[in-house]
Amino acid sequence: MSERGFGGMRPFGAVLPFEHARQVMLDAAGIVEGHESVPFASASTRVLAEDVPAPFDVPGFDRSAMDGYAVRASDLGGASAESPLWLALAGRARPGALSPVSVREGTCVDIATGAPLPEGADAVVMVERTHRDGDRVRFTHPVMAREHVSPRGNDVQAGAVVLRAGEVLTPARLGVAASFGLCSLVVRRKPVVALISSGDELLDAGTDAGAPGPGQIYDANRVMLAAVCAGSGADVRLLPVVRDTLDHWRNAFDAATHADLIVCSGGSSVGEQDFGSDILAERGEMLFHGIAVKPGKPTALARIGSQLVLAMPGNPTSCLSNAYVLLRPLVRRLAGLPALVPVTRDAALARALTSPVDRLQFHPVRLDGDRAVPVFKGSGDVTSLSDADGYVEVPVGVTRIEAGRRVVVTLY
Numbered sequence: 001m002s003e004r005g006f007g008g009m010r011p012f013g014a015v016l017p018f019e020h021a022r023q024v025m026l027d028a029a030g031i032v033e034g035h036e037s038v039p040f041a042s043a044s045t046r047v048l049a050e051d052v053p054a055p056f057d058v059p060g061f062d063r064s065a066m067d068g069y070a071v072r073a074s075d076l077g078g079a080s081a082e083s084p085l086w087l088a089l090a091g092r093a094r095p096g097a098l099s100p101v102s103v104r105e106g107t108c109v110d111i112a113t114g115a116p117l118p119e120g121a122d123a124v125v126m127v128e129r130t131h132r133d134g135d136r137v138r139f140t141h142p143v144m145a146r147e148h149v150s151p152r153g154n155d156v157q158a159g160a161v162v163l164r165a166g167e168v169l170t171p172a173r174l175g176v177a178a179s180f181g182l183c184s185l186v187v188r189r190k191p192v193v194a195l196i197s198s199g200d201e202l203l204d205a206g207t208d209a210g211a212p213g214p215g216q217i218y219d220a221n222r223v224m225l226a227a228v229c230a231g232s233g234a235d236v237r238l239l240p241v242v243r244d245t246l247d248h249w250r251n252a253f254d255a256a257t258h259a260d261l262i263v264c265s266g267g268s269s270v271g272e273q274d275f276g277s278d279i280l281a282e283r284g285e286m287l288f289h290g291i292a293v294k295p296g297k298p299t300a301l302a303r304i305g306s307q308l309v310l311a312m313p314g315n316p317t318s319c320l321s322n323a324y325v326l327l328r329p330l331v332r333r334l335a336g337l338p339a340l341v342p343v344t345r346d347a348a349l350a351r352a353l354t355s356p357v358d359r360l361q362f363h364p365v366r367l368d369g370d371r372a373v374p375v376f377k378g379s380g381d382v383t384s385l386s387d388a389d390g391y392v393e394v395p396v397g398v399t400r401i402e403a404g405r406r407v408v409v410t411l412y
């Protein structure tokens with residue numbers, strides 16, 4: 001640990017190509033074990049842990065799909081505008097109860113959408129196609145048997161698996177579960193992600209009020225990382241800011257043994273005070289340190305027993321850019337959520353942009369109609385991404401893209 005060249009600094013050796021690093025990371029991650037039962041109010045976007053079979057038919061009875069009249073189709077065979085047929089009105093059928101009257105030959109029943117079809121009826125005629133005169137109703141069209149009737153079990157038959165383990169709970173799927181009288185579901189446990197910000201300069205807005213002192217800054221990374229992790233299905237735990245000593249790092253890691261994933265920001269580079277990589281080497285197995293990406297090069301991944309640790313750069317833009325392209329897929333994988341499908345836009349680059357020859361660059365851009373406006377200021381500038389809608393990927397080997405060129409923008 002203490003063997004350091006260059007006056008305590010350790011320069012980066014070889015760094016991994018971005019896609020390689022991303023694959024190493026995804027290969028190291030599996031869905032976390034464990035289930036819990038959650039009420040519907042907090043079930044949206046959770047991942048179902050078990051199949052849900054239908055306990056009964058839906059609808060549970062032959063149901064009218066229209067407001068109108070329940071009839072026997074055979075009674076209206078010859079009905080037309082020229083020779084209308086009249087049926088006697090026998091009563092009313094309303095939702096929530098079986099019809100008190102049945103439909104016998106020559107009669108009809110006034111019925112509401114959603115009401116059980118009265119005994120004897122086999123079709124419904126929309127009210128717009130009829131004319132009522134006292135207790136008689138005139139029909140001018142024939143009707144097919146089953147017309148405007150949703151038969152029992154038409155939507156779902158009892159015993160059919162309507163929701164499957166591994167599916168994400170969307171509003172529609174919650175609606176299906178609700179229609180079976182359920183009010184909670186068994187879902188996969190959320191991965192616990194512990195967030196650590198490190199740096200002697202950092203202030204915590206929660207406890208350190210007032211203007212920063214000389215050389216001090218407010219911690220922005222934990223807030224950004226927490227938002228990305230929570231939006232990717234994690235149960236987020238914020239740990240206190242870690243100061244730049246190995247003992248502080250050790251204490252923080254001791255406090256994070258419950259986490260499935262530890263995400264740190266700061267101290268991931270090669271400086272004398274950058275203990276992030278030291279603690280990873282001390283506690284576990286380093287899977288990589290350094291990625292050929294801009295921003296975000298000093299990023300490390302390690303395994304400590306069953307835990308993963310992703311150590312991100314302190315620079316806010318580097319940290320958040322990596323959170324979008326690395327941390328988000330990692331957390332989604334741990335949570336059992338499907339990989340995000342990138343959403344892209346085609347645009348004309350508003351200004352030329354440059355890129356280092358040896359790193360893949362995720363260059364943030366703002367969309368302005370058909371134009372992609374580069375907005376990257378610097379890795380240390382917290383506003384580089386707040387004005388961005390997405391990024392342009394500039395491959396290794398490409399050092400410049402000229403203004404006016406068509407580019408693909410991947411939205412964040």
Ligand SMILES: Nc1nc2c(c(=O)[nH]1)N[C@H]1C(S)=C(S)[C@@H](COP(=O)(O)OP(=O)(O)OC[C@H]3O[C@@H](n4cnc5c(N)ncnc54)[C@H](O)[C@@H]3O)O[C@H]1N2
Nearest residue numbers: 197219220221266267268269274297298312313314315318
């Ligand atoms: N000799 C080299 N030096 C550096 C290299 C390199 O390859 N060789 N890489 C540079 C790159 S690229 C980056 S990115 C940074 C990352 O450094 P660290 O991860 O060690 O981050 P720190 O030094 O701790 O902080 C960098 C910067 O960010 C500020 N910071 C830190 N934490 C927060 C936070 N939670 N909220 C807001 N701002 C934060 C910190 O004050 C620093 O200004 O390394 C380069 N160096």
Ligand code: MOO
Nearest residue numbers: 295296297318379
């Ligand atoms: O990798 Mo750094 O994020 O370029 O400043």
